[in-house]
Amino acid sequence: MRQLNVAVVGTGAVGQTILQVLAERNFPVGRLKVLATSRSAGNTVRFKDQDYTVEETTPASFEGVDLALFAGGEASKLFAREATARGAVVIDNSSTFRLDPEVPLVVPEVNPQDVRWHKGIIANPNCSTIQMVVALKPLHDAARIKRVVVATYQAVSGAGQEAIEELRQQSRQVLKGEKEVRGAVFPHQIAFNCLPHIDVFLENGYTKEEMKMVYETQKIMGDPSIRVTATTVRVPVFNGHSEAVTVETERKLTAEEAREILSRAPGIVVVDDPQAKAYPLAVHASGRDEVFVGRIREDISVESGLSLWVVADNLRKGAATNAVQIAEVLLREGLL
Structure with a gap:
């Protein structure tokens, strides 16, 4: 099977899970790029027993990329079209393109045939x-x-890594009997609520x-x-x-x-x-x-x-696994 040049955009909870699922399912990754914001650039992530340095996402990042898996967030609005312009097929986890009539919204167990009419971008639906x-x-x-x-x-993992940490911290505060339970991700206390x-x-x-x-x-x-x-x-x-x-x-x-x-x-x-x-x-x-x-x-x-x-x-079927399954459908259909 042909090895593909793959970019994973985002290193939060969904991005890390995408890397894990790609490895578990033996997806034919040849060259891998891990992209994120400038804040995360320079960090390292692990894929198949190898460390990869996270690069800052730019339009040029997608040169030579066959498949770009966007983990969600603002990057999709900024760079998804840049990726397709350079020949990559984009599978996007954000809400940016889900209701665009020109973009398929795919769950492989439900409507795999819709990948056939993609124009460069396929949207991954909301987890729920x-x-x-x-x-x-x-x-x-x-x-x-x-x-x-x-x-x-x-x-809470549906709201990202910071939400997971907020639940942990608030749970500790409540169990210690602290009167003030602080949080920034959610508008109210999430622990025990x-x-x-x-x-x-x-x-x-x-x-x-x-x-x-x-x-x-x-x-x-x-x-x-x-x-x-x-x-x-x-x-x-x-x-x-x-x-x-x-x-x-x-x-x-x-x-x-x-x-x-x-x-x-x-x-x-x-x-x-x-x-x-x-x-x-x-x-x-x-x-x-x-x-x-x-x-x-x-x-x-x-x-x-x-x-x-x-x-x-x-994080898996609701995001990362569904995205990788879409990529597998593309491979079977000869669309990658």
Whole structure:
């Protein structure tokens, strides 16, 4: 297999996880560049038992690069187009291009075919959207989903390395009995607390994170008629997002039918034995690439409804692994 010149842009939690996943999946990396801001330039990162010096990102950084994996943030706005202008294919983890009609928004278990119409950039969806649509797609194929109601319980790692450190520090402060619990990442104390506030509030009363789940789900599923409402909540968990998802379908599915459908679906592990206290947990999903589904039951409030509990590692399947899986699809399709 041809070795590719790869650039990873960003050295935070997602960027480090991208490097880890590339190594684990034996992606054919020939020459590697690790790029970041001037503040991080000169640091070293490790990939496959070799140290790499982090370089400052400039337009010239992408000369000779085949694949550029952007870990998110402002770099995408500044440099993604510069990378494609120099011949690289960009897989971007930021929200910059997700709703651009000219840019595919891809989850390989759901819409891998969309990579074929890329024009240099492919967007990686929001972490909470990724795990949800992996669970929705097989149910949609079987019975057509009309409506989705979701409440998320999102780990602090979704807000970056500084958020992880803030939860650690605040937890220490609370456990020591300190009255003043300080923080800079979140608007309120996150330790031993839940914040129904991720990203900015919009005029309709929803947050930007919640509306991402609405619009991204419709785009990935290729069905703008699916009605979606979301409440996104940050919880004091280090890694692993959990979601309570209720769907209404055109054709009624029993819980047993849904369990069987999901058990056969790619990328899903069904953990659903409540009597044995077996259901998906964030601590078990952390470090894994699958989407875990359990608590599958028929919704007693509507004629054709199902309720699910969906859990995944937000740094892996919710970001890094999904991006690398997109790159693998490009390779299989001969598009890299």
